Amino acid sequence: MPISWTPTRAEGLRRLDQFLPHAGRAYANRRNYDLGPGNHRHVSVLSPWIRHRLLTEEEVVSAVLEQHSYTSAEKFIQEVFWRTYWKGWLEARPAVWRDYTDTVRDLSSQRDGDLRRRWDAATSGETGIDCFDAWAQELIETGYLHNHARMWFASIWIFTLDLPWALGADFFLRHLLDGDPASNTLSWRWVAGLHTRGKTYLARAGNITKYTEGRFDSVGQLSGTARPLAEAPPPTPRPLASPVDPDPALPTGLLLTEEDLDPEFAMAGLDIRAVAALQTTTSRSPLPLPPSVLAFVQGAIKDASGRLGDALGLPVMKTSDSAAIVDWVQENGLGQIVTPYVPVGPTRDMTAALRANLRAAGIAFVPCVRSWDKLSWPHATGGFFQLRKRIPELLSEIRTGSLQLG
């Protein structure tokens, strides 16, 4: 069955409901099997909804814990926390994102030559390596790849095809419906041996055959070694910005972005007079994005705007031009803008000038960090293990509804 990508919260909740019975031991035992397009039944395939927070990590984990004990759902919960870990790690090291975008801009302007030919062959699935070519096609056609396929693909890209990792990360970021600056960039760096320094991920033919249940035989086609790429060590983590509280007395504009389409937590006690939604998807890459990805995000924003507009009784001004936000602020006589926190990535880049313009006009721009991130990110600056060991404690602190740890 082909996957249908309906960018609504209702569809995300329907899929979550369908997946819940499988989130316990079945997930832990079978999650590494990639059975091919339309057959990803051992994993949730919820990532496009979670990435844009049509579903939040908190509610997904909470729903899982209503059906499973913590012990049996531990693996699934840890995977959700991988996302939190990558977001927190990048938040503390914005220079890693900046270096990546600079590299992609420089490399992608190459028009011809050997690199261009090999890069084109890889991104059109014409390398002659069956598994790799099939995953390139699956990504382009469906906007999704299984986690194990993403690891194998990145490893073959870097160590067999000898292509720059940043171009591979850009290919993913353009085509994935869950394309996320932190999870994507840092996972590619992890495969390349740039995250856990010196530790690379090598795709092996036997492992691919086993976990694709015999769909591929790449014996003799893959590099047998994966020498870590060399790079200066990443910057030391910078402290996370201290949160600023919005002023309840000011006429407030609520700004929605594709980074977090569930803004309710940021609205409490505020005098919200106007709502705007800013789409920034095109800034994920200097290269064009496929219509399917643009449409998914546009649909997700429309869905969230519809719900929010109804709840507040306000129209939602939708735009993909951040300069239009300044006009909107003036037209509505707003004193401050409140938005769910915009983490390091393309949306943050695209709103930099907007933030400066608002500041110059004396309008406060107040990003609100949700408890999930506020409590977890300080533990995400080292290795994943440091965050992983705190998960039970963090879940207790976050206290999501009737969360029971057993």
Ligand SMILES: Cc1cc2nc3c(=O)[nH]c(=O)nc-3n(C[C@H](O)[C@H](O)[C@H](O)COP(=O)(O)OP(=O)(O)OC[C@H]3O[C@@H](n4cnc5c(N)ncnc54)[C@H](O)[C@@H]3O)c2cc1C
């Ligand atoms: C090279 C590479 C690039 C990646 N790029 C992205 C990306 O751009 N966006 C993205 O959301 N994930 C990315 N991932 C992580 C992971 O592959 C996907 O989150 C996962 O495959 C999504 O499928 P799922 O929803 O069925 O996951 P499930 O296994 O059902 O997991 C549930 C949720 O947990 C989160 N999650 C699971 N595994 C990871 C992980 N390893 N890292 C971060 N979050 C995870 C996702 O939100 C996912 O929806 C990447 C991994 C690799 C190796």
